[in-house]
Amino acid sequence: MTTPTIELKPSAHPLSDAEREAILANPGFGRHFTDHMVTIRWTEGRGWHDAQLVPYAPLSIDPANMTLHYAQSIFEGLKAYRQPDGGVATFRPQANAERFQASARRLAMPELPVETFIAACDALVTQDKAWVPSEGEQSLYLRPFMFATEVGLGVKPANEYLFIVIASPAGAYFPGGVKPVSVWLSEEYVRAAPGGTGAAKCAGNYAASLVAQAEAFEHGCDQVVWLDAIERRWIEEMGGMNLYFVYRAESDRKERIVTPELTGSLLPGITRLSLLQIAEDLGYEVAEDRISVDDWKNGNENGGLTEVFACGTAAVITPVGSVKSTRANWTVADGQPGEVTMKLRRALLDIQTGVTADTHGWMHRL
Ligand code: PLP
Numbered sequence: 001m002t003t004p005t006i007e008l009k010p011s012a013h014p015l016s017d018a019e020r021e022a023i024l025a026n027p028g029f030g031r032h033f034t035d036h037m038v039t040i041r042w043t044e045g046r047g048w049h050d051a052q053l054v055p056y057a058p059l060s061i062d063p064a065n066m067t068l069h070y071a072q073s074i075f076e077g078l079k080a081y082r083q084p085d086g087g088v089a090t091f092r093p094q095a096n097a098e099r100f101q102a103s104a105r106r107l108a109m110p111e112l113p114v115e116t117f118i119a120a121c122d123a124l125v126t127q128d129k130a131w132v133p134s135e136g137e138q139s140l141y142l143r144p145f146m147f148a149t150e151v152g153l154g155v156k157p158a159n160e161y162l163f164i165v166i167a168s169p170a171g172a173y174f175p176g177g178v179k180p181v182s183v184w185l186s187e188e189y190v191r192a193a194p195g196g197t198g199a200a201k202c203a204g205n206y207a208a209s210l211v212a213q214a215e216a217f218e219h220g221c222d223q224v225v226w227l228d229a230i231e232r233r234w235i236e237e238m239g240g241m242n243l244y245f246v247y248r249a250e251s252d253r254k255e256r257i258v259t260p261e262l263t264g265s266l267l268p269g270i271t272r273l274s275l276l277q278i279a280e281d282l283g284y285e286v287a288e289d290r291i292s293v294d295d296w297k298n299g300n301e302n303g304g305l306t307e308v309f310a311c312g313t314a315a316v317i318t319p320v321g322s323v324k325s326t327r328a329n330w331t332v333a334d335g336q337p338g339e340v341t342m343k344l345r346r347a348l349l350d351i352q353t354g355v356t357a358d359t360h361g362w363m364h365r366l
């Protein structure tokens with residue numbers, strides 16, 4: 001597969017420095033977008049073509065566009081961070097590119113070459129470098145996505161697709177800062193079943209999650225926690241984050257850190273994968289295993305389980321403070337951010353912002 005060269009057609013009217021600075025002072029999450037986007041087309045028989053960097057602008061969509069009806073739509077999320085020398089680096093773009101390919105395979109869509117995915121992100125970040133914030137934990141969130149552009153109502157894999165990368169300056173995903181979130185265990189609804197699309201980052205997974213997220217809000221919770229589809233017993237993940245469980249340190253060793261194993265119905269998060277390594281680097285015992293609701297509740301009651309946190313690109317690491325379900329409610333330990341959670345959070349952010357050495361070759365300098 002050949003990688004098309006990205007033709008640069010920059011905007012004649014980017015936002016002024018003052019307008020951009022005003023946005024960067026309080027970016028929120030996903031509310032503002034940079035001056036440009038990258039677009040690449042795919043057509044059956046022709047492959048990837050017409051790669052362009054163009055001004056950020058609305059798209060014109062035919063009402064019979066197949067995505068609007070049958071949801072062949074996948075996306076990624078990764079971040080660019082300002083480095084101490086003023087340069088910019090993205091975190092593990094290769095891993096996002098590979099997951100994007102896996103999502104494409106599951107949705108019967110064409111696979112974008114890894115180098116094209118990275119080149120598209122690089123071109124956008126290079127062009128809109130002034131949009132990469134330099135304050136604390138802020139970053140530029142990149143949203144690569146792809147959807148069918150064929151027009152028609154036949155149910156089949158489309159013969160045309162559009163890949164786009166847009167970028168949005170990001171502050172904290174949860175506006176409350178590092179404040180523990182409360183979670184609702186979803187028993188009525190499931191996110192994904194064996195053989196389904198749970199391991200793919202496809203738009204439909206998120207559409208299907210919204211009613212349970214709304215149920216979580218109704219119960220006074222911030223987020224929904226998904227259980228397995230068969231027994232409604234095993235913890236899978238959250239709406240946009242994976243989960244980690246921290247078990248008490250024994251006399252002769254440090255805490256044990258466990259994340260639900262990849263079952264095929266939860267998203268293989270890149271933050272999750274990175275934390276398995278970072279936790280090991282920090283001397284913790286790490287494992288991927290099955291964790292049931294009862295394990296969580298009992299571990300909490302007997303003090304064996306000391307911290308629970310969620311992790312993902314947008315949310316970084318966020319402590320889980322309390323749990324509600326139809327069966328029981330409980331506070332996770334003392335309900336406050338745990339020491340291990342905050343240590344891992346700091347270690348991850350320090351790598352991403354270039355404060356500590358990137359010993360695993362995760363940072364991609366532009
Ligand atoms: N699980 C879901 C459902 C997500 O949407 C995300 C976010 O991308 C994650 C987990 C965490 O994945 P990552 O760490 O790659 O951002």
Ligand code: COI
Binds near residue numbers: 077078241314315
């Ligand atoms: C991410 O962390 O990149 C996500 O995709 C989570 C959410 C914004 C969908």
